[in-house]
Amino acid sequence: MLQTKKKIRALVFDLDGTLYLSGKAYPKAVETVHQVAKQVPVYYLSNNTSKSPVFYKNRLQRMGLPLAKGAIISALNLALDAIQKEGLQNIYFFANPEVREWFLAQDPSLNLQSSIQDCELVLMAYHNSMDYQELCELSWRLQRKTRFWVTHTDLVCPDSNGSVPDIGSFLSLFKTAYGIEPERSFGKPNPEILKPLLQAYEPQEILFVGDRLYTDFELAKRTGCRFALPLCGETTLQDIENLQKNNEEIPEIIVDQVSDIDFNSLIQGLI
Numbered sequence: 001m002l003q004t005k006k007k008i009r010a011l012v013f014d015l016d017g018t019l020y021l022s023g024k025a026y027p028k029a030v031e032t033v034h035q036v037a038k039q040v041p042v043y044y045l046s047n048n049t050s051k052s053p054v055f056y057k058n059r060l061q062r063m064g065l066p067l068a069k070g071a072i073i074s075a076l077n078l079a080l081d082a083i084q085k086e087g088l089q090n091i092y093f094f095a096n097p098e099v100r101e102w103f104l105a106q107d108p109s110l111n112l113q114s115s116i117q118d119c120e121l122v123l124m125a126y127h128n129s130m131d132y133q134e135l136c137e138l139s140w141r142l143q144r145k146t147r148f149w150v151t152h153t154d155l156v157c158p159d160s161n162g163s164v165p166d167i168g169s170f171l172s173l174f175k176t177a178y179g180i181e182p183e184r185s186f187g188k189p190n191p192e193i194l195k196p197l198l199q200a201y202e203p204q205e206i207l208f209v210g211d212r213l214y215t216d217f218e219l220a221k222r223t224g225c226r227f228a229l230p231l232c233g234e235t236t237l238q239d240i241e242n243l244q245k246n247n248e249e250i251p252e253i254i255v256d257q258v259s260d261i262d263f264n265s266l267i268q269g270l271i
């Protein structure tokens with residue numbers, strides 16, 4: 001057979017809605033990833049910053065997913081790098097306690113709960129254990145024109161009972177209340193998140209697998225990586241038909257489940 005495509009040399013998987021939902025793996029997802037990891041390096045890229053990379057490491061290991069060093073790509077690392085590059089110290093980090101603790105362990109010199117007066121930067125992660133007082137604390141700092149970064153801008157997070165509001169929905173709230181928008185977002189679809197991988201591989205050698213059009217597919221389009229969309233998560237066939245009706249690009253590979261992707265042919269450069 002004629003070889004028409006580059007061989008896939010690295011795989012990047014989204015997590016929620018792609019490999020599992022509410023921590024429960026989709027059928028054959030774990031076995032499939034395990035199988036392909038014997039042939040090419042596997043990375044995981046989720047925008048979900050409600051948990052630390054350490055939590056994800058333990059969860060993926062518990063689920064039996066293969067996990068090489070550096071396999072978990074997180075917007076939290078990018079945010080930390082940006083804070084250090086800009087020499088920011090006094091931050092109000094709106095995040096779950098476990099994520100704040102992880103962040104502080106990476107850089108103990110940071111003050112993550114700075115006062116309204118001292119705050120240089122508000123950093124917002126997906127804080128799904130917040131109470132109203134914390135929302136007030138965040139709002140008071142934003143109104144003082146403090147710099148404002150978010151880890152990502154997803155509108156909702158999938159859950160087995162239905163989706164729940166994520167950072168993007170809160171951004172609508174702050175826009176309505178104060179006319180404020182974040183200056184930076186680190187997660188998908190910001191191509192920065194794939195920079196280390198794009199230094200190691202050509203974009204066409206990376207296959208990204210994700211269930212969401214405006215983050216996963218958009219990142220693939222912006223970086224030139226190849227893309228596979230499993231329909232087990234957020235996107236429906238109706239969404240694809242709507243893209244076609246509007247003459248917009250559709251994902252190259254569309255399958256029901258991750259296990260339906262022909263990884264062997266992709267890795268051999270046959271498709």
Ligand SMILES: [Mg+2]
Pocket residue numbers: 014015016017018210211212233
């Ligand atoms: Mg997803």
